Amino acid sequence: MKKLYLPVLAGVPLIMVLGNSMLIPVLPAMKKALGISSFQAGLIITLFSVPAGLAIPCTGFFADRFGRRAVLLPALALYALGGLAAGCSAIIAGKEAFLFILLSRALQGIGAAGTAPVAMTLAGDLFGGAARSRALGFLEAANGVGKIMSPILGAAIGLFGWFYPFFVFPILVLPVLLAILFLIPEPPTRRQVPGLKQYWLTLGAVLRQKGRSLGGIFFAGATALLVLFGLLFFLSEYLETAFRAGGTHKGLLLAVPVFFMCVAAYLTGWAIKRRLNLMPFVVVTGLLLITGALLSLIFCCGTVPFFTAVSVAGVGTGLTLPCLNTLVTSSVGPNARGIVTALYGGVRFWGVAVGPPLFGFLLSYSRGAAFAVAGTLTGLAALATLLFVRGSVIANPLRAP
DSSP states (O other): OGGGHHHHHHHHHHHHTHHHHTTGGGHHHHHHHHTOOHHHHHHHHHHHHHHHHHHHHHHHHHHHHHOHHHHHHHHHHHHHHHHHHHHHHHHHHGGGOHHHHHHHHHHHHHHHHTSHHHHHHHHHHHOOTHHHHHHHHHHHHHHHHHHHHHHHHHHHHHTTOTTGGGGHHHHHHHHHHHHHHHHOOOOGGGTTOOOHHHHHHHHHHHHHHHHHHHHHHHHHHHHHHHHHHHHHHHHHHHHHHHSOOOHHHHHHHHHHHHHHHHHHHHHHHHHHTTOTTTHHHHHHHHHHHHHHHHHHHTTOOSHHHHHHHHHHHHHHHHHHHHHHHHHHHTSSOHHHHHHHHHHHHHHHHHHHHHHHHHHHHHHTTOHHHHHHHHHHHHHHHHHHHHHHOOHHHHHSOOOOO
């Protein structure tokens, strides 16, 4: 039975990542159909990610207090309901559906807050030692597979109508929800969770003793996701203008950097295992690869150099994220793992929320400005990781608050 835990849990981040990535290819069609501006179209992404980022700390507390499944199952249902509501709004309200879609996306984002971060926490509970690193690498790879599938799936389904991708969410969520309900047990280690006051005292102790390392990890994770989704946002427009790509062809090209991220994430999770002291250096390497790729995109003009740079950025992201996941889940015991993992998931969502509008704003000045700023951010994240993140600090047992 335990062999099924990981494939079932991997379905959660795979589905969750569709929440934004699947809609990116249909944003131009959505903008035209609803008569909205590029900024308003970007709100379709932002109004999903911001509520998710705000709600994640609460879901972390509830996951520690009431159980992982008690949060994960209703969150999946809410995520599916938000997608269904957005699709129905588009059919019923037509061109007046924009506000209803935004409200549905906010509802969906609140549901998303209790999905992938709680699944990552649950994997941290169910697996230990080297198996935990492999499991978290597998989940990050599943996240990457979702990112590969989503632009292709979104572009293909969008050929029938820009609102059809919204209906994919409930269709895919239902089997995963049922599999978790019947196959994944609740970890028994959380039955003696302290009260709210002691809970926040424990979190305070975590931040005092490991705050510098966790701060560097959070900054690196948010920056990596900001750049990834900013880059995908740029590619969605650029592929149409520079390469005349549309439909599934555009979806396949959007999947290129994410494919390399997925492969790198899986191999990193398999290779790094429990080497916590080595992980910060792998993160720095990944961030420097992203930095170099972004800066080279300022000057790349040819097709091969352009997609080589984009692919290198994907590899760098794949090196970075599995190590950050393992460092976060290894920083505390099971009684506080939910809130710490949730806070990390929250800053990742904020990175996703900020990336597209930031890139859109900078691209209004120049492509060079966008990639120079993004490269500077990843360079700073690499420096922060090098200076502040210590595997030995993460591995130290937490002293009583």
